[in-house]
Amino acid sequence: QSVLTQPPSASGTPGQRVTISCSGTSSNIGINSVAWYRHLPGTAPKLLIYRDNQRPSGVPDRLSGSKSGTSASLAISGLQSEDEADYYCAAWDDSLNGVVFGGGTKLTVL
Amino acid sequence: QVQLVESGGGVVQSGTSLRLSCVASGFTFSRYAMHWVRQAPGKGLEWVAVMWSDGNLQYYLDSVKGRFIISRDNSKNTLYLQMNSLRGEDTAVYFCARGEGPTGYYTMEVWGQGTTVTVSS
Numbered sequence: 228q229s230v231l232t233q234p235p236s237a238s239g240t241p242g243q244r245v246t247i248s249c250s251g252t253s254s255n256i257g258i259n260s261v262a263w264y265r266h267l268p269g270t271a272p273k274l275l276i277y278r279d280n281q282r283p284s285g286v287p288d289r290l291s292g293s294k295s296g297t298s299a300s301l302a303i304s305g306l307q308s309e310d311e312a313d314y315y316c317a318a319w320d321d322s323l324n325g326v327v328f329g330g331g332t333k334l335t336v337l
Numbered sequence: 338q339v340q341l342v343e344s345g346g347g348v349v350q351s352g353t354s355l356r357l358s359c360v361a362s363g364f365t366f367s368r369y370a371m372h373w374v375r376q377a378p379g380k381g382l383e384w385v386a387v388m389w390s391d392g393n394l395q396y397y398l399d400s401v402k403g404r405f406i407i408s409r410d411n412s413k414n415t416l417y418l419q420m421n422s423l424r425g426e427d428t429a430v431y432f433c434a435r436g437e438g439p440t441g442y443y444t445m446e447v448w449g450q451g452t453t454v455t456v457s458s
Contacts (some may be wrong), residue, residue, distance in 0.1 A: 260443060264445070271381065271432065271449060271450050271451065272432065273448070274444060274446055274447075277443065283446070294452070319441075323399070326372065326374075326387070327380060327383070327384065328382045328383060
C-alpha cells in the first residue's frame with residue numbers, strides 16, 4: 228500500500244490527452260513539492276516534472292504538472308506511442324521523514 | 338555528461354551483507370544530496386535512503402532502519418549502501434539518484450541504471 232495513491236492504469240489513443248492523478252495527505256503533497264517520473268523496465272527512471280509544475284530541459288511542453296491541496300496531476304497531451312511507460316509521483320513526507328512514491332500508473336497507448 | 342553507475346549487486350543468502358556503490362561523474366558530487374531507490378520484482382519504485390551533500394544528515398525507509406547504512410566519499414565521488422541482515426523482501430533493483438541540491442527534500446534529477454540484488458532463503 229503506497230502512501231501516495233495513483234490509478235494503476237491509464238490509456239489513450241494517439242493524439243489524445245490523458246491525465247494521471249496522485250493523491251496524498253497534508254504531510255506530503257499538502258506541504259511539499261511533487262515530482263513525476265517515467266520508468267521503462269530495465270532502464271533508469273527519468274524526471275519529467277519537478278516542484279509541482281516545472282519541466283527539466285528536454286522534456287516537451289505537452290507534459291504538464293499541477294497541484295491543488297493534497298492532490299497532484301500529470302497531463303500528457305498529443306499522446307504518442309513512446310509515451311507508453313510507468314509513471315510515478317513522489318514527494319517528501321514530513322511525518323515519515325522520507326520520500327514517498329505513488330504505486331505507479333501504467334500508461335497504454337491504444 | 339552527468340552519469341551515475343551502480344555496482345555491487347548479486348545473489349546472496351538471507352541474513353548476509355552486501356555493499357552497493359554508485360560512482361558519479363559529470364557534476365560536482367559534493368554539492369548534491371544522494372538517494373537510493375529500489376524496485377522489487379513486479380512492484381513500483383520505493384525510496385530507501387538519502388544522505389545530505391555534506392554527509393551530516395541521513396534518513397531511511399522504516400523497514401531498513403538499523404540494517405542499511407548510507408554513506409558517501411566526496412573525495413571519490415562515490416555513494417554507498419551497506420546492507421546488513423538481508424531479507425527476501427530486499428530483493429530488488431537498486432538505483433542511486435542525485436537530489437536537486439544539497440538537501441534531499443526535493444527532486445531526484447538524475448538516476449543510474451541500477452544494480453540487482455537477489456536475496457535467497
